[in-house]
Amino acid sequence: MAKKLLARLGALFWRYYSVFLVLIVWELVSRFGVVRPFLLPAFSTVVGRTWELFLHEDLLFHTSTTLFRMFAGLSAAVVVGVPLGIWMARFRPARDFFEPLIGLTFPIPKVGIYPAIIILLGMAHASKISWVFIDSFFPIVMATYHGAQHVDTRLIWSARGMGTSEGKILRKVILPATLPSILTGLRLGIIVALIVVFLSEMIAGGDGLGWIMMHAARLFHSVDMFVAIVLISVLGFIIDRLFLIARRQLLRWHAEADLG
Amino acid sequence: MPRFLSIALVFALWEALPRAGILPAETFPPFSTVVATTSQLFLTGEMWPHLFSSMYRWAVAFVISLAFGIPAGIAMARLSAVRNFLDPILTATYPVPKAALIPIIMLWLGAGDLSKILVIILGTSIPLVISAFHGAQGVEKKLVWSALAMGTDRRLALFKVILPAALPDILSGVRMALSVSLIALLGSEMIARQSGLGYLLFSSLDVKAYDLSYATMLVIAIMGFAFDWGFVALMGRSLVWMEREEGSDG
Amino acid sequence: MGIKAEGVSKLYETAGKRRQVLAVDGIDLEVDEGEFVALVGPSGCGKSTFLYMVGGFISPSSGRILVDGRAVTAPGTDRGIVFQEFALFPWKTVLDNVMYGLQEKGLRRKEAEATARRYLEMTNLQAFERVYPKELSGGMKQRVAIARTLAYDPKVLLMDEPFGALDAQTRVIMQDELLRVWQGTQKTVLFVTHSVEEAIHLADRVVIFTARPGRIKEIVPVDLPRPRSREVELFDRRYAELTSRIWRAVEEEVKKSMELRAATGVAP
Ligand SMILES: Nc1ncnc2c1ncn2[C@@H]1O[C@H](COP(=O)(O)OP(=O)(O)OP(=O)(O)O)[C@@H](O)[C@H]1O
Ligand SMILES: [Mg+2]
16 A cells, blocks of 8 residues: 555656756755855745745735636636637627627737726726736637537537427537537636736736735845745646646546546 | 628727717727827837837747747657656646746846846747647657658658648647737836836836827737738648648647 | 568557557568568458568567568668558648659659659549648548559558558559559569458468467468459359458458457457
8 A cells, every 4th residue: 555655656756757856956056055045045945935924924815816816807708708609609690790809809919908907997906807807718719619610510410300409409519519629728718817817916016926026026035036936836737737637527528538 | 790890890989989988088098099199109219119129029039939949849749858858847837827937037137138038938938849749749650651661861751741740730839929929028028117018018007198008009919910910821821731620629 | 572571570568568469470471572462351450560560660579571681670662651541741732742752762853743643643633633632532542642652663562451442443443553553563562451352353362360469360372364354253263262261261350359359348
């Protein structure tokens, strides 16, 4: 039993050896003064400081603020993007109306219009959540649209042939057949949302992990800068992993499910 | 329904809402005003240096990313040692927002062009590496075999078979890298504020020079659009041979 | 150029040696220069695998293969292959695909084009030379693959179910074209097929593989006079006997391979 566990840990280590190598080099380079600890605080120092900030300062508050904004914007993007994508794929006038609009606005770097959002909605939650929403909306709606458009018509025919009503075809055929695409778009949306929420807090600060980064940079408090980056990275990694696990569950029938 | 109805509608609303006083014109100027200010900025020459310094940083970083990212991705696909080293690092850093590194890189390298270029390279090369990796790894083995049987040198098969076969994936990575590069460019410019469009965007916001902000936004929007359009125009032709994709996810 | 296989086996190892498949086992076979040999056997018995080893794309786990007296270590232009999956270059037009081998040989574009066109005419594809493979049907792709391999004139032809995707009429035409090319150039041919009739119509000898792991079950000489006319074959008693003899042998192995699959639960 213990031996098996040890073997699995060993396999895990070898698979990710390069990641551990990077962390170890980071630690040593700083510990032995190859670079000044001010420029690169040791990994252990950063972890210790993170713990301390969680216990004695309001790091928990900032972290949850960032997560709240991210998920608020992301959920809105799903709620709007998925139905819109399917609607566009199944209903010609909707496609004719929205496709050119999306084609025009998609390539615009949204960070470039963030000032307009700030001018309109102020510096607090609303503008940040809106930016997250806008940026993660695009990959979701485009992937959904694309997926729903390519649902095999024969699937719909055979469902109809077996007596499925038109209303139920959407839920029973189109949605499941589009799910893999939706999830691909959602994964991109998650990553974009992470970038955007952090950037928005760096630009229009006040609270959140992005603000901690900028605040620490202004005070030349380098350890705290690393706390912010390590924390957002770990969060991003965990969210992505959880997403992949959930996707595997949802797509057990799908041939590519175990690829990611 | 006319095809560009929606776009016309957006511009019409942008023009009409502030004019009708439904949105305040000083914080949300009508489209025509923004166009006028923008052309004014170009005519007086105020916009050019910012546009040039942004384009300079972007171009240097993008060329370096292409030169590094695509070979690295292909090397990952062909050499297991490179794959075993890079793949876990890419998997672990894929969801990490690279733009978050801007202040740390500035701490190391100062606030000059070098830091900005490095940030753009970090963000841009990852989609390039990943797409080149997937593309080169997915090349049907028998295509290479065919070429070898017909007398192609093993090393040249990389250029004659693997590169063209991976091209569709690589190019979709380039398209993604284009959009990431703009985010990184603007992000770095607005955090280390010296020059460039990102600087103009937020320094004007700070002093409430909203007309300047909107003009810059218009320039950035046009730039993003031009990049994508230029890409499609240039690359669309070289991929006429591609199979129309059946599924939609990858 | 003769081919000689001495005790050739291939063990596929996948997923870090966790899954092993013994595809072919101890093949001894000698093919004379200019001989036409057909390989038949149940699906998944290792016919393609054997062909790939002769081509030098994969190496045997044990034993060795000699072509023209020299051990095979790598692919070479002396051996041309037509893959079961066609393996056309999707980024090249039909004409450029067929020209590829000729240009690798060092022919100038004009000459390569002229030769390629001859083979496209032979496979009745001249109207499609500017088209990309994605626009072709399966049968057309297969004909391009055949033209591409014949065009650069390799001494040995390795053909993996080369007519499998063709309709019955085209198949007959292509069989006769192949025989014409073969008789005109004295090529050595290894020809995999699932059709016993095809094997008998084309080959000097028919090699029957066992179910996986593929071994040679039996080698049947086809000593019918050439040219073999289809009309005569229909009524010829020797032909009928050969057909049923090979049929029965293959059927026996197909049944075995189905039992094997049912027992292990894996697809071939
Ligand atoms: N690269 C590989 N890795 C592992 N197993 C393989 C590989 N290629 C083939 N096999 C296995 O080896 C066996 C022989 O395969 P092969 O393709 O040579 O058969 P075949 O006789 O050509 O079949 P068919 O008539 O269906 O084309 C099969 O069981 C197959 O699953
Ligand atoms: Mg085969």
